[in-house]
Amino acid sequence: MAYANAAFAALADPTRREVFERLASGGKSVGELAQGLPVSRPAVSQHLKVLKEAGLVTDEAQGTRRVYHIDPDGLGALRAWLDQFWALALEAFKAEAERQGEEGE
């Protein structure tokens, strides 16, 4: 079983994974991340946006630039996974409870 489906889906794209892995060695700006990658800066920004939404990276302003980091705990991703998991589980619970009805089995 894998956790953080949103995170994993975000990393299914090879370029996005490359962007994420480049952050493993430390925080970087969009410009630094784009160096050596075969994609434009706007494309890198777009990838960062997806990674951020998946809870995998965070960003902060340092002077005039914005620096991206891997979420130190990955908690955003785990939380997203749990949120999705419990939604699925409660729907399945509802279906089973209503299938069994008042008398049970």
Next chain:
Amino acid sequence: MNRTIQPAPVRRSVDVKVSQKRAFEVFTGSIAAWWPRSHHIGATELKSITIEPREGGRWYETGEDGVETEWGKVLVWDPYGRLVLAWQITAEFKYDASLTTEVELQFTAIGERETHVDLEHRNLERFGDKAEQVRSQVGAPNGWTKVLEDYAGHTS
């Protein structure tokens, strides 16, 4: 840089067209019938899931091989209104007795045969306390990125 991350609890709710008593009974007694089957941590296929009906009771799965794997325990057993489970499964999907995150269920009767169920999974920051190892291994060959890559490989 030192940051304390306090993730908000996960909150979900659902309305079920059975009585409060039945809702509680199905949630606890028939958990294996509704739990998403792929979501378990034992080595073999999931055979059953047990919530022992008492405070301090075990919460565990039994695999097809008969091996029991702990998930957590019962913190509050208050039929038919309230249940609090300790979810003691880490972010790496291993049971860890020293990790306790709480899953609270409130069953509120809104009719003779209709129940509102609220779920809250809280103390998520405690996963982070356990994530030190993950953090230090992020760039390692068998670290987190590798796990993510493997998964991405399966799904892409």
